[in-house]
Amino acid sequence: MQKRATAEDVARAAGVSRATVSRAFTPSAYVAEKTRAKIKEAADKLGYRRNALARALIKNESDLVAIVTGQIKNMYDARVFDALTSRLQESQKWGLLVHANDDEVDRLLNEAMSYPVQAVIVRSGSVDAKTIAQCGRLGVPLILTGTEYSEFEADSVCCDNALGARMAVETLVQRGAKRIAYLGGAPNLYSDMSRFKGFSEAMEQYGLTPAFIARGDFTFESGLEIGKKMLSGPDRPDAVFCCNDAMAIGMLNAASKFAGLSVPDDVAVIGFDDIPMAAWPCFELTTISNPVEPTVNAICEVLEHRLEFPESPRQTVRIKPKLMRRLTA
Amino acid sequence: MQKRATAEDVARAAGVSRATVSRAFTPSAYVAEKTRAKIKEAADKLGYRRNALARALIKNESDLVAIVTGQIKNMYDARVFDALTSRLQESQKWGLLVHANDDEVDRLLNEAMSYPVQAVIVRSGSVDAKTIAQCGRLGVPLILTGTEYSEFEADSVCCDNALGARMAVETLVQRGAKRIAYLGGAPNLYSDMSRFKGFSEAMEQYGLTPAFIARGDFTFESGLEIGKKMLSGPDRPDAVFCCNDAMAIGMLNAASKFAGLSVPDDVAVIGFDDIPMAAWPCFELTTISNPVEPTVNAICEVLEHRLEFPESPRQTVRIKPKLMRRLTA
DNA sequence: TTGTAAGCGTTATCAC
């Protein structure tokens, strides 16, 4: 493993000084075109690349952004992640990946902070007060997405979950549902809390009480298992609001393959997110769209704004959900 | 945005020298326990974290590993990515994300190489000779996964695609299929090439010629669209080998929802990868398992080995695929 | 237009 060529090596090869090499790689700097060409050639020959570490050190700004993500269990997470990293790269930022389960977020984020990142984007999971304080101490902006904590000094971008849940209940009520069930995720997650809140409010508004309240883990499998139980009894619900599409599709399977019920006539099902799979002919899932593109755009805008105006007041961007009416409700 | 606290700041606060602060954070170094405690306290108060950039610079080794990935279109990619990043973190490495479409891999990889990474793991996409040479020049080991290039100096970890494809054909032939179709992806991708090779060899061995050869883009949608056409004519195939599960499930939908065919009696379908979805009750897709866990384990082992023995001969690890017999073939 | 020299925040080396 030979060593990386340094600016010194290139300088020697091109017969110039280290400073001139640096200038040759700085588009705005004054260098004779001829010199620049000579240096680039030498650099090419040596396989020289500016060392981003040394560069960041002296310029006191790296182009790293930490991206904290939990386990990617479903296509919604995958799509957000995909779009986000892709967009960051377009703005010349590199994503430093912090893959953490909810209970490790703090430890890992703290470790990652030894890299002087421009910002930390937290997708899912929860981040505790101490960690947020740490980010503040290091002058690192924190952007939460998929969660929202009013107590803390952090920007956030999040679907208006409560509104989405209310839209779902409304849709179910309008088609005559009386016994509506709720299928959520772990109740310490913001996405469960906020959707449950919207669900409860809407139910109350219509004078209904939930037929069931169950919580899975946002996977197909949990939707299927809970669905099997929930739909088998005589007191089964006539509609189910599921907190994400994966669980909704599990519920669909439970209904048709196990409970022998037809959807939506026996039981209506509505999901949340609108992953591509929801539109597949075999599912045609009615769902609340949690649009990826606007979310990622908002994250990037908030980020740019924060970097430009570090002292500006914190922002909370709520993304509007949208009803995607298909065949299951 | 206040500045990060430096070792100097901590030293001043604790009344010691910079060197001692450094020692306090190096577990193996000799420091009086009392001094260490005093320093840690001061550091805590100032929110000090060692600057990984400066550290990497002097130690001449970063704990960054570049992960190059294409667009994450399906759950298989998502799962490999998830498992890989998670495993890397367990070995105290941070993933630097390079999200590139096939035609950008070279440019972006080159840019990313300004970070002195320990290694580059390329998942999907193709990397050209010049880029590989660049990695060699920078002394950065390159590990290819999902692809395999015998011409280049790079380790690789890849499913034995040809074997998997042969197993698929064998399975179809055994159930009496005569008119077998191939549904692949872009023919410049290794996964298409190698699976097509295995498919062709097996077909020849059984004295069969392909009923159809079609290529999509590894998405459900492309499987559906191609399936609609392929299964509508009178000369339709009686079995289809699909290069991944997403397309196979699209094909399943085309068969049942559009062509009115029953699977597997009218047309058998076999996929590749064995994503969780393949096992869902609504699909029960027979498929060739391309196991995530062994793949990721192998990648990490190859990586560790390469870092420990930089000059060791290149390795090619082939992961054994496995037939997952379900209901579609 | 180019070179010299200082300095970014660490750690390694060598004194004491």
Next chain:
DNA sequence: GTGATAACGCTTACAA
């Protein structure tokens, strides 16, 4: 045990 001091590879005044 601890403190100077010199690197690491780069950028940037300041000089020439």
